Amino acid sequence: MDGYVSPGEEASLADANAVLYLAATGPAGPASLAVVYQGAPAEEVSKFKGKLKQQWATLAFNAQTAVVTLNSIWNGSYSPIPPGTHTVLAPDYSHKLISTSGYVSATPGMIGNDVWFPIGLNGSMQNSSRYIHVGHLSEGCVTVHELGKWTAIYNYLISHRVPASGGKKVGQLIVKL
Numbered sequence: 001m002d003g004y005v006s007p008g009e010e011a012s013l014a015d016a017n018a019v020l021y022l023a024a025t026g027p028a029g030p031a032s033l034a035v036v037y038q039g040a041p042a043e044e045v046s047k048f049k050g051k052l053k054q055q056w057a058t059l060a061f062n063a064q065t066a067v068v069t070l071n072s073i074w075n076g077s078y079s080p081i082p083p084g085t086h087t088v089l090a091p092d093y094s095h096k097l098i099s100t101s102g103y104v105s106a107t108p109g110m111i112g113n114d115v116w117f118p119i120g121l122n123g124s125m126q127n128s129s130r131y132i133h134v135g136h137l138s139e140g141c142v143t144v145h146e147l148g149k150w151t152a153i154y155n156y157l158i159s160h161r162v163p164a165s166g167g168k169k170v171g172q173l174i175v176k177l
Helices: 015-021 101-104 147-158
Strands: 031-037 044-047 050-054 058-062 064-069 084-089 117-120 131-133 141-146 169-176
Touching: 058 141, 058 147, 064 147, 101 147, 131 147, 141 147
Parallel strands: 031 169, 131 141
Antiparallel strands: 031 058, 044 050, 058 064, 064 141, 084 117, 084 169, 117 131
């Protein structure tokens, strides 16, 4: 029982995948991530998405850091995630229909590229349609632009849960200007 699998539901894994994805020990306690904005939005050229104006930030996790983008679309529909303390929720479903294959082929050893971690704004348990995920385009998410760091972030988040949350909460995300 974890995340969005309800008690009584069954799941099946091939033996090869069971070895990769199941562990004899339970998850560690709550994950903690910190995002700090890095100045005003600035343009960059992505080999995957072309020229984009990005709101850059640094994500600190498990004694490591990664470059993230908090917004890439400035038409008024999207905005960077606001400062505050937010909830990181367990992955909801595979996001494989959103193409990330270019990131995988460009980053040897990358795993979990279709696994996105929903963010509950201001401590909410509601999916805000903002996620922590890999990529070069952000619609207000915490998008891990530094592709080589994604697997470490994924492994950190997937192996943590907040006790007594029914496996639905991974931890907290603290965002600072």
